[in-house]
Amino acid sequence: MPVMDGWEACRKIRAKDNTPIIMLTAKGETYDKVLGLELGADDYIVKPFDAKEVTARIKAVLRRTAAKEDTNKGVYDFDNLHLDMNRYELKVKGKVVEAPPKELELLACLAGHPNRVYTRDQLLDEVWGFEYYGDSRTIDVHVKRLREKLEGASEQWNLKTVWGVGYKFEVKE
Known part of the structure; x- marks a missing residue:
């Protein structure tokens, strides 16, 4: 060489x-x-x-x-956030946070593709599957609950609403 x-x-x-x-x-x-x-x-x-x-x-x-x-695979680590989908476990600032499976799956979908914007329909397809016939506003409810659980965890990332489009897991670089 x-x-x-x-x-x-x-x-x-x-x-x-x-x-x-x-x-x-x-x-x-x-x-x-x-x-x-x-x-x-x-x-x-x-x-x-x-x-x-x-x-x-x-x-x-x-x-x-x-x-x-x-x-x-299925493990996402960000500042003060550890999501392990193999164990369906969410840790915020090192402490286990209880969350239902759909909230964890939604967070995994968003955190698995940082800074990518998803529409409500895309999230419904990814997390709930094609056969879900409910209201797309269920995404809003789940995001709201996730925000409450993740509030103040880090300045490096957040669940962001992209008005008129959908949501993204925004990571600051």
């Missing part, structure tokens, strides 16, 4: 995110392997290597990272 070595590249990638890293290198000493793995590499392959083995190792790393992502 012309600009930085593999160790530095691994450090920089790990500092920013959890992208899978497989080191392909000529350095085969035990010290080098241990250092690479301790710096955050998911696998370490020494030259010469077989292409089929590399392919199998790539698939294994991707399986492991996909499994980690699945456990975090």
Whole structure:
């Protein structure tokens, strides 16, 4: 690598995110392997290597990272807000807040797509399903109740009404 070595590249990638890293290198000493793995590499392959083995190792790393992502699916974390849809649990400022399932599903829909505006009809379809025949104003009632539970939790986000359109989970950047 012309600009930085593999160790530095691994450090920089790990500092920013959890992208899978497989080191392909000529350095085969035990010290080098241990250092690479301790710096955050998911696998370490020494030259010469077989292409089929590399392919199998790539698939294994991707399986492991996909499994980690699945456990975090449905979990939303924002400043003073933790919503875990796997457990149907809402925590505001670290304390569990009781809320009915539809309120949690509505919040998950909005928080899952920050700053995206949803119409009432879109929210009804996403949360209640296509077969719901009630009044679209039920969304207003649920948003009002959620606001009461989330009031004053953070200046970084809020449930915002977009007049004439619908609602969004607004996150300030």
